[in-house]
Amino acid sequence: MRPSGNAVPAARRPLAALDEPVRVEYRTVHGYRRAFLRAGSGPVLLLVHGIGDSADTWRDLIPVLARDHTVIAPDLLGHGRSDKPRADYSVAAYANAMRDLLGILDVDRVTLVGHSLGGGVAMQFAYQYPERVERLVLVSTGGVGRDVNPVLRLVSLPYMDQLMHLLRLPTTKVVGRVGAAAVRRLPLDLGYDVDDLLRIFEALPDAQSRSAVTRTLRAVVDWRGQVVTMLDRCYLARAVPTLLVWGRHDTIVPVDHAFVAHAAMPGSRLEVFEGSGHFPHHCEPARFLGVLQEFLAATQPAGHDTDAWRRLLRYGRGDGATDAGAHLADQALAQSHRTAT
Incomplete structure (x- = not known):
């Protein structure tokens, strides 16, 4: 749990x-x-x-x-x-x-x-x-x-707020958790961070929260880094x-x-x-x-x-x-x- x-x-x-x-x-x-x-x-x-x-x-x-x-x-x-x-x-x-x-x-x-x-x-x-x-x-x-991380560059792009909303759908969240579980079993560096990254994403409950986070990200990251x-x-x-x-x-x-x-x-x-x-x-x-x-x-x-x-x-x-x-x-x-x- x-x-x-x-x-x-x-x-x-x-x-x-x-x-x-x-x-x-x-x-x-x-x-x-x-x-x-x-x-x-x-x-x-x-x-x-x-x-x-x-x-x-x-x-x-x-x-x-x-x-x-x-x-x-x-x-x-x-x-x-x-x-x-x-x-x-x-x-x-x-x-x-x-x-x-x-x-x-x-x-x-x-x-x-x-x-x-x-x-x-x-x-x-x-x-x-x-x-x-x-x-x-x-x-x-x-x-x-x-x-x-390239994912942060991607999220900084325009219209990614809408994609983040889609990722909040129940089916997508289940797929994300299954994928995270698989990553943990692989000898990848991402396995060290996957739990925390999933925790942070799942703690964004609404559009207002997601908008604030993307605005923060765009203040420090763009598509080039x-x-x-x-x-x-x-x-x-x-x-x-x-x-x-x-x-x-x-x-x-x-x-x-x-x-x-x-x-x-x-x-x-x-x-x-x-x-x-x-x-x-x-x-x-x-x-x-x-x-x-x-x-x-x-x-x-x-x-x-x-x-x-x-x-x-x-x-x-x-x-x-x-x-x-x-x-x-x-x-x-x-x-x-x-x-x-």
Whole structure:
């Protein structure tokens, strides 16, 4: 029996004492209701999910993290329990929304943990509001290079909303589940991600939800691949402790992007999970928690130096990256013609 909603499959949950209640809360921001999970006390972790997902992707990790931190995990606008208006679903708009929610909650500084699209939102937040960022944790993040799963390119095309509606028909859903079961038995990388991808798709209950997700996707992906990149400005985060986590078998954003991002961010730490796909926090939750907790304990929150920030803006990347790393990042950047704003 499959779990309902966006819950992490039971077999993949970490063994953790659920000693901290996780609350669903709501705030209205600019006239739209935003949902978020909150638990714990202490330094703040802001957990940001990916396209089509919700804060529930983190639900089984939150009680452990909340032992030492205040954990806030929002449903992005257009996702989960948050409102789904016809609105701006760009990465920059999501970063602004995170700022506004934190302002309402009286939170000044955070460690950002972003998965997939959420990683792009985390980097954009760090670019727009560097004085508010203590650390960055980017999990299978988007916004590195053009390559992305061809299915996402297809969904970004016009009129795909109608096809997504057809895929919601009962007969088609049954065929999809049977196909997913077959994929799990084959020695394919897709087997690592198929359960989560099916979970996300089945959690889109109506046309409004599907429209919001496709609008979000089209803000970052077109038929040629990803259309935004963090590579041209990620050097600005060189003073921020940064952890990159990727699954070796990621079928959505290839693991090659992990090495490009690592090369472009001098001082970052890279962890590649050999037994994971696009959702390492689901495939290997105990290891993910261990790596994240060790990183949080071993690093000090970044302090923002306005003068140093201005110098970086004036003179660019400078000599922080190795020659090989800079060349690798420059090659990837040359393949991306548009950048985040």
